[in-house]
Amino acid sequence: MCCSPGRRPGSGARSTVALATVTSADNEHPVAAGETAATFKLVHDHADRIYLWDYERCRTQLVTLYNKAMGSQWNSVTDLDWDLDVDPEGLVDQGSPSMQLFRATAAEPGSPIASWGEREFTALGIEMFKASISQFMHGEQGAMLTAAKIVETVPWIDAKYYAATQTMDEARHTEVFAKYLDLKVGEAYPMSPFLEEQITVLLEDSRWDIAYLGMQIVIESLALAAFGDMLRRTSEPLLAKLLRYVMSDEARHVAFGILTLKELYTGLTDAELKDRQEFLLDNTLRNRARSTTPEVWERLGVDAGALVPHLSAAAGKMKASPFAGFQRGFFAKLVPNVGKLGLLDANRGYLRDRWGAAGLLEFEHADDTLSDYASYDEVAKDRSMAR
Ligand SMILES: [Fe+2]
Numbered sequence: 001m002c003c004s005p006g007r008r009p010g011s012g013a014r015s016t017v018a019l020a021t022v023t024s025a026d027n028e029h030p031v032a033a034g035e036t037a038a039t040f041k042l043v044h045d046h047a048d049r050i051y052l053w054d055y056e057r058c059r060t061q062l063v064t065l066y067n068k069a070m071g072s073q074w075n076s077v078t079d080l081d082w083d084l085d086v087d088p089e090g091l092v093d094q095g096s097p098s099m100q101l102f103r104a105t106a107a108e109p110g111s112p113i114a115s116w117g118e119r120e121f122t123a124l125g126i127e128m129f130k131a132s133i134s135q136f137m138h139g140e141q142g143a144m145l146t147a148a149k150i151v152e153t154v155p156w157i158d159a160k161y162y163a164a165t166q167t168m169d170e171a172r173h174t175e176v177f178a179k180y181l182d183l184k185v186g187e188a189y190p191m192s193p194f195l196e197e198q199i200t201v202l203l204e205d206s207r208w209d210i211a212y213l214g215m216q217i218v219i220e221s222l223a224l225a226a227f228g229d230m231l232r233r234t235s236e237p238l239l240a241k242l243l244r245y246v247m248s249d250e251a252r253h254v255a256f257g258i259l260t261l262k263e264l265y266t267g268l269t270d271a272e273l274k275d276r277q278e279f280l281l282d283n284t285l286r287n288r289a290r291s292t293t294p295e296v297w298e299r300l301g302v303d304a305g306a307l308v309p310h311l312s313a314a315a316g317k318m319k320a321s322p323f324a325g326f327q328r329g330f331f332a333k334l335v336p337n338v339g340k341l342g343l344l345d346a347n348r349g350y351l352r353d354r355w356g357a358a359g360l361l362e363f364e365h366a367d368d369t370l371s372d373y374a375s376y377d378e379v380a381k382d383r384s385m386a387r
């Protein structure tokens with residue numbers, strides 16, 4: 001890594017062409033033509049910034065959460081042992097559902113990876129791991145920007161204070177995933193278009209609570225499920241501790257979202273609540289298109305377009321979707337959290353009916369993250385053990 005103007009991770013010629021439409025809408029912005037796509041993305045926020053004159057600390061649960069956040073800050077330099085050696089091959093979980101899918105894909109008639117042996121599958125596992133950590137890194141930067149937006153736009157002083165601590169947390173998360181990639185596993189992948197779009201919509205929205213709903217409730221629930229899934233599958237001690245510490249913070253962030261939105265949504269009209277319900281449907285049932293990480297296959301010399309039909313055929317023959325476990329983990333977090341906001345039952349159960357038809361309500365009575373966030377606090381557990 002260097003501090004000179006950097007290129008977007010993984011931005012080879014193909015990726016740069018794909019991003020060429022990202023240009024400054026403001027002609028006075030001092031960006032050299034062609035530089036924007038490779039080094040940064042401009043996002044225009046349409047929300048008002050709010051300067052508050054009322055400093056009274058009246059939301060006691062937010063005060064408690066803020067105090068907890070200050071006490072649970074950890075240090076990315078001294079709390080993690082960056083001298084630990086990491087064997088990239090040891091990071092591959094050969095028994096994971098996705099690796100099972102890739103092996104089944106090789107067995108499909110005419111598959112482009114029919115000749116692959118153990119060496120190639122291990123290389124694939126390493127690249128897939130890098131791709132996952134890369135999305136975590138990009139998503140964390142998006143969380144940092146979103147938390148900063150919340151600091152600017154939320155009209156409650158206790159929420160501004162809390163969001164400021166979250167902004168620092170997300171900076172640390174971005175930094176540790178970037179450092180882990182750089183020091184231990186290798187070159188990052190670009191942000192997936194799906195994730196980029198999902199976060200950009202939040203940053204552009206004029207309604208401040210949509211940044212909360214999309215980040216604190218949807219994406220952070222997704223992150224808790226994804227980090228938890230990786231943590232269960234790894235025995236690498238540096239990564240395990242890093243994930244445990246990041247999750248300690250994330251659970252608190254979700255709790256912050258629930259506390260704030262629960263209060264706000266009791267005062268919204270049915271039409272306003274319907275908007276939020278529609279937003280959740282868009283982010284769950286209507287928009288399931290995920291990146292197929294074509295860059296991973298390209299790095300390995302495989303034509304991703306030619307592979308996809310064989311991947312789909314192999315996935316269709318598997319008893320359960322290779323991503324079913326992860327999806328269940330996500331909805332087990334999301335559904336009770338949304339229930340806590342009152343959005344399942346608003347508008348005569350508009351969201352309850354639709355999520356129910358999709359079979360998602362089995363998680364309705366699972367623990368919500370406001371109730372169980374303290375159980376994620378591995379930082380506090382480690383500190384009390386060290387005493
Ligand atoms: Fe984070």
Ligand SMILES: [Fe+2]
Binds near residue numbers: 249250
């Ligand atoms: Fe977070």
